[in-house]
Amino acid sequence: MSDETVGKIKSGAQRTKDSIKQAITSDEGVFGTFNYLKQPAYEIYxxxxxxxxxxxxxxxxxxxxxxxxxxxxxxxxxxxTLICFAVAGGFIFFVEGFFFLLGSGVILPVIAFAMFSAFVTFLFLAGMYGVFRLMRGALWAIGIIGNGGMIPFGVDEEAEENPAE
Known part of the structure; x- marks a missing residue:
């Protein structure tokens, strides 16, 4: 091989290495798009x-x-899907639809149970949180405890921090 060919190979390898390094360290592409899309949901949460x-x-x-x-x-x-690709080939959509229905028969009751469990837990915790807030408010109203930094619902934080404004 000539020196010119070796130089071109090394130059191409270096450009490839630099491109991969830039893709890994860059905040663009798939991860940048995901971060951009998740921001409103995170703010709401x-x-x-x-x-x-x-x-x-x-x-x-x-x-x-x-x-x-x-x-x-x-x-x-x-x-x-892998089984269907290996066996059915051309009839993949029919076979995959059958397996999807088969899987749905399992996952739908599981998701229903999980959502029911989460909702029951939510109701219990919301009730306990309400009792906590009521008891804390009652104890604060009769002077047994101080506010302790908790801001009640409907109170503007900035107004409480800057009462002179």
Whole structure:
């Protein structure tokens, strides 16, 4: 090989290496798009968690209880898709539809149970949180305890921090 050919190969390899390094360290592409899309949802969740924690607990509980069934369903769909590609070939859509219905017969009751469990837990925790707020308000009203930094619903935080304005 000539020196010119070796130089071109090394130059191409270096450009490829630089491109891969840039793609890995860059915040663009798939991960940048995902971060851009998740920001409004995160802000909504942060607001919910700040002003009504039981609803945030429900969202976390529902997500946690549904994560495993959904992951198993996706795994099931992946395995059956591979089987269908290997066996059926041209009839993949018919066969995959059958397996999807078969899997749905399993996952729908599981998701229904998980959502019911999360909702019952939410109702219990919301009730307990309400009792906590009522008891804390009653104890504060009769002077047994101080405010302790908790801001009641409907009170503007900035107005409480800056009363002179």
């Amino acid at each position: 942060a607001t919910i968690a700040k002003f009504f924690p039981p609803l945030a607990w429900f969202l976390v509980g529902a997500t946690a209880l549904n994560a495993a069934p959904v992951a198993l369903m996706l795994g099931w769909l992946g395995i059956t």
